[in-house]
Amino acid sequence: MSNPAIAEQVAAEAKAPPAAAAYKLVKTYGKGETTVHALREVSVEFAAGEFTAIMGPSGSGKSTLMHCLAGLDTATSGNVQIGDIALTGLSDKQMTKLRRDLVGFVFQSFNLVPTLTARENITLPLDIAGKKVDKDWMATVVERLGLADRLGHRPSELSGGQVQRVACARALVGRPQIIFGDEPTGNLDSRSSAEVLSILRTSVDDFGQTVVIVTHDPRAASYADRVIFLADGQIVNDQRGLATDDIYEYMKHLDEHAPSQLAQD
Numbered sequence: 001m002s003n004p005a006i007a008e009q010v011a012a013e014a015k016a017p018p019a020a021a022a023y024k025l026v027k028t029y030g031k032g033e034t035t036v037h038a039l040r041e042v043s044v045e046f047a048a049g050e051f052t053a054i055m056g057p058s059g060s061g062k063s064t065l066m067h068c069l070a071g072l073d074t075a076t077s078g079n080v081q082i083g084d085i086a087l088t089g090l091s092d093k094q095m096t097k098l099r100r101d102l103v104g105f106v107f108q109s110f111n112l113v114p115t116l117t118a119r120e121n122i123t124l125p126l127d128i129a130g131k132k133v134d135k136d137w138m139a140t141v142v143e144r145l146g147l148a149d150r151l152g153h154r155p156s157e158l159s160g161g162q163v164q165r166v167a168c169a170r171a172l173v174g175r176p177q178i179i180f181g182d183e184p185t186g187n188l189d190s191r192s193s194a195e196v197l198s199i200l201r202t203s204v205d206d207f208g209q210t211v212v213i214v215t216h217d218p219r220a221a222s223y224a225d226r227v228i229f230l231a232d233g234q235i236v237n238d239q240r241g242l243a244t245d246d247i248y249e250y251m252k253h254l255d256e257h258a259p260s261q262l263a264q265d
């Protein structure tokens, strides 16, 4: 490599720790004949500043993987890291602090507090953590999400799309290490879905945010840089730059084949 600037950048990227990672993650429910192997030694790294979608048939382990990555559930064995912090062995209190400080969430059910205004909902995690709100950053996020004239409204006075945008703003305003979305567009019409996905896309492109979502929708997954497919608790495909049709075809293929057959394809 003759260009020293490029060589330096490549070396820096090679050293940068992933925003989150799982190593040999196993999650087993139950015992004996009723054992469910939700995750079978899943290892995956999520690079900073990338948008990843996790897909797979129902019951393939998507939510379990996301919940373990986000510190909402503990694995049977294996390791999870958020930045350079290993989650194994953290106390409940440390885990709560880690989720509060490093992780943003956008879930299907939004989880907004009905009695608080949009503004209060957006700053709630920072207020609970006793952290100062960066007013300029808040203004940027609110402006970009088109919420400037809705900040005084309560969730019941907002449309479904606006509620979801408030949930996105709440996840973005603390500049977390990583944002996890569990079916973030699951309850939305196609216009509001596209809005939320383009907000997440923009947060990656313009703010360098790291985003990982679980989705059933190939169109939603096509907003991501990378799509990871799970089947029967294992990663069976991991690709970048897929279009909606490619994702749709692969999902059809996954639904039609057992994981053991996929490995031989």
Ligand SMILES: Nc1ncnc2c1ncn2[C@@H]1O[C@H](COP(=O)(O)OP(=O)(O)OP(=O)(O)O)[C@@H](O)[C@H]1O
Pocket: 029, 030, 036, 037, 038, 056, 057, 058, 059, 060, 061, 062, 063, 064, 065
């Ligand atoms: N608390 C639990 N107790 C027992 N089995 C569980 C529990 N939670 C999940 N499972 C099982 O673990 C497997 C993976 O579940 P998971 O919810 O991660 O799948 P998923 O891919 O997110 O599914 P879906 O797309 O339907 O939400 C399934 O077989 C599920 O039934």
